Amino acid sequence: MIPYGKQDIRQSDIDAVVEVLKSDFLTQGPAVPRFEQAVASHVGAKHAIAVNSATSALHIACLALGLKAGDWLWTSPVTFVASANCGLYCGANIDFVDIDPVSYNLCPKALEKKLAVAEQQNRLPKVVVAVHLCGQPCDMAAIHSLSKRYGFAVIEDASHAIGGKYRGEFIGNGRYSDITVFSFHPVKIVTTAEGGLALTQNSDLARQMDQLRSHGITRDPALMSRESDGPWYYQQTGLGYNYRMTDLQAALGASQMTRLDKYVSRRHELADEYDRLLANLPVKTPVQHPDGYSGRHLYVIRLRLDDINRTRREVFESLRAKGIGVNVHYIPVHTQPFYAQFGFQEGQYPNAENYYSEAISLPLFPGMSADDQREVVAALAEALGV
CATH class of the missing domain: 3.90.1150.10 (Aspartate Aminotransferase, domain 1)
Structure with a gap:
């Protein structure tokens, strides 16, 4: 069988994972921030938050943007279900915008028409998830312009698109969106076995997503509501999730990023x-x-x-x-x-x-x-x- 997609694993990838197995850290050690930095530096983003799947990344992105019950999330109907489900996880309503028949991505003209109607009905979206289907970027300049006119946030679901570019710049640099999400499933362009990552230029969004991926817990005294009891102390400041990426996955991803x-x-x-x-x-x-x-x-x-x-x-x-x-x-x-x-x-x-x-x-x-x-x-x- 010739598969539709297949990971490429080299000896250098195996060596990177074995090195972690021999180290003191298997879960949240130094390999995760190294991987985050490798991706962020490559695409030109200030912040990268690695998680256990792109679905998790979409979820915490929506939460960080304040999506909640009563809000609307719009996305393309031609995508994996996670691009829409992430809104349901937040209790939001879901709607879709038809695709452009040539690019197969969310159509900016259809989006503009739908926004004009939604404004009259007082049901504008809080978040639009623009999916870069097959790796080809959406018309992000048009979507960004509409986001400024109608006041919605933009998430780029770039699960297919790491290494791609839009108008000469790497996808993930945040010029036209609030948050970009990559996937590292084995059939994707680079892999961490399972994994995802959210990128943003916004420090506050990054801080929120960092806490959301780890139970809503912080050890930063500046973010705590009362004085620390000692060096062991942490606080749960919100409801988060166990969405963390392991050092094993991150080491594989960092090795893959070199190619x-x-x-x-x-x-x-x-x-x-x-x-x-x-x-x-x-x-x-x-x-x-x-x-x-x-x-x-x-x-x-x-x-x-x-x-x-x-x-x-x-x-x-x-x-x-x-x-x-x-x-x-x-x-x-x-x-x-x-x-x-x-x-x-x-x-x-x-x-x-x-x-x-x-x-x-x-x-x-x-x-x-x-x-x-x-x-x-x-x-x-x-x-x-x-």
């Missing part, structure tokens, strides 16, 4: 080769906006179903039967049975649903060989009946 640029470059080489190999097949290849330099986490094609005598499921199952580990990213969140209780139903976001009906993610990972790629394309051509 980030090479990983992204290799992904671009593979994506460019897919563009060439697929040019004569009845599929739509992903369009890249000139303002962005994608992390190229996923390579999603859309089947030209009117030009083939096959369903998407038939093509998908044919590829799987040939050992090609294709996948689909993503089932629109508003069509999930859980979200029906909030009044969502099929037909509400047509661009998202049209995208989903045609989408297949082809294998893409740095260790993929030229032979692997040709095998994928040959199997796809056969599955399409051409």
Whole structure:
């Protein structure tokens, strides 16, 4: 099986983890801040807070921004469920903004129209989560401009996008958002096995997220409500969570970060080769906006179903039967049975649903060989009946 994604583990990664195993710290030791600094320095952020998953990072980001019951969080329907669920964890209401049919990201024009209506109804969002699907950045300048006009906070869900750029600057630098979130799941661009990270330029948001990831506890006397009893003393100043990253994970992540640029470059080489190999097949290849330099986490094609005598499921199952580990990213969140209780139903976001009906993610990972790629394309051509 050629998987759709696969981690790249080198001896240097193994050595970094073994070094931690031999040290005095396995959980919260020196490796976590080293990893945080490595990411923050790379992208140009002042603060980085490492946690046990990108979902946790989204949750504490929402909490730090004050999202609560009665508030609204808006996001794209084409994303993993965590981009919306993070709002529900805070007791907030969820709504969606349809995607741009070319970039597959949240559409700024649709957002602007929805905001104008919401303002009249007194139900503007407190937070908008802009998802950089497949690694391609959203139109962040437009979203940022709207956030200033309508007064909402912006979280960049950049789970697919570390190493990517927007307008020549690394995603995560916070120029157009309050908080950016990265994921380090094994199929992502770099991995910590499981893990996530929130970045911000705002010291107060960073302080809040730092406490929220560790039970709401602080040992900083300046943040305590009464005088310390002694050097052992700590205070719980709010309700936090056990979302901490371990030193084992952080050591792996710091080692992987040394190869980030090479990983992204290799992904671009593979994506460019897919563009060439697929040019004569009845599929739509992903369009890249000139303002962005994608992390190229996923390579999603859309089947030209009117030009083939096959369903998407038939093509998908044919590829799987040939050992090609294709996948689909993503089932629109508003069509999930859980979200029906909030009044969502099929037909509400047509661009998202049209995208989903045609989408297949082809294998893409740095260790993929030229032979692997040709095998994928040959199997796809056969599955399409051409």
